[in-house]
Amino acid sequence: MDPSDEMPAQFRGEVAHIVGERPDGPRGESELPLQQRNHESNLVLLCFNHHNEIDGNVQQYPVNRLYSIKAAHKSWVTDRLTLEAPWQTTLHNFYYLNVPRLQVLSAISGASLDLSRYGQVVALHEMGWELGGLMAGFQQLLEQVELKAIPMRNALSLGSDARGLIVSFDDRFRTKNITMPQTTEEYRTAVRGDLQTDPQIYLRANERKITMVVDPRWITTTTAFVQFRPSGGQNQFAGLGLVNAVGDDSMSITPLVIGLPSNPFMEALYSNA
Structure with missing residues (x-):
């Protein structure tokens, strides 16, 4: 990395x-x-x-x-x-893996994933065939680590006390400014700390705008990019995030993992495949 x-x-x-x-x-x-x-x-x-x-x-x-x-x-x-309660949502497919943040959380929990074999990675979706092994490793890691989270909408009621909490979500978000960079420099500079231009997903709940800045480096595949920029400008996303800041009418969350939630039909279909 x-x-x-x-x-x-x-x-x-x-x-x-x-x-x-x-x-x-x-x-x-x-x-x-x-x-x-x-x-x-x-x-x-x-x-x-x-x-x-x-x-x-x-x-x-x-x-x-x-x-x-x-x-x-x-x-x-x-x-x-x-x-808090252990996060029990199973993601069938990863759209987004915040590798540095997940590594820190995993290390704190006593688990780890050796990423040295992958060398320096500029963007996940450019890894080719090796990406499958990395995503499988994170799938096992998330199953091993008992990540505790509270529902994102419950965290809203805590106000500023929600800072630092890991929250879970499964909601319909709007998307903004999410495009696929064409050069290494564009990947490194996609997030500048300006919500007017930063790539993000957001929604409004309980009179607050909840914003998650999406770093293009951690979007997993070209298909995942499509999920973040649908024609209607919104999509259903599930995952985990870390609350960074809470204002009177806003909440900023760093996404840790975003994906497609599994369901009994998917479990039965792929377990028999």
Whole structure:
């Protein structure tokens, strides 16, 4: 794959002590024994900036307040997890595979797919016969990894709290600006961060416009391009996406996988083939 698409490993936070680890440290004046100070119940994960902020403003962030903040966040996470359920939709055919994003999600879940045999890939639909093996590998990967998602329309009710969630969808979308690039440079520059010109699919639901920018590099076949630019300017798409941003009247989702949902007739037909 293109090395520029790889995401380098980065530290995202620091483990902070609520009651200080040492008596002379921030919030360290306590009868809590050292063993308990290093227990999970006395630790909280913070970003670098907030770690410095709470340790530099002990009066503003006393022990009781930090315990309350931790409890509230734990409750919030629990509520979000109860909204999620394993994605059970089987896609009969892949129209779109966001390879870099799927690789990251798979690695987080402890699974992986070795793509080194394919070398540098500019666009999936130009891979020729090897594309079948890659799509079969991702099919198995999605079956192995228990991707948790909530229905996209349910996520709308969460407002800004939906950011970062994986959502599932099976809806009729309108299509815009999706054409097949003719050169490598056109593939690399198709997405510029401008919704007026970026290739995308979108719909309106619950008074919000839901937009998914479609990177032509990850459209799987020439036939799939046709699905993204039908004559009527709209089509039925199913798949998974990651919520990036939520506004008062909008929601931005990065599509992870888009395809044609299977059904009992397809399952019976192809299982007997």
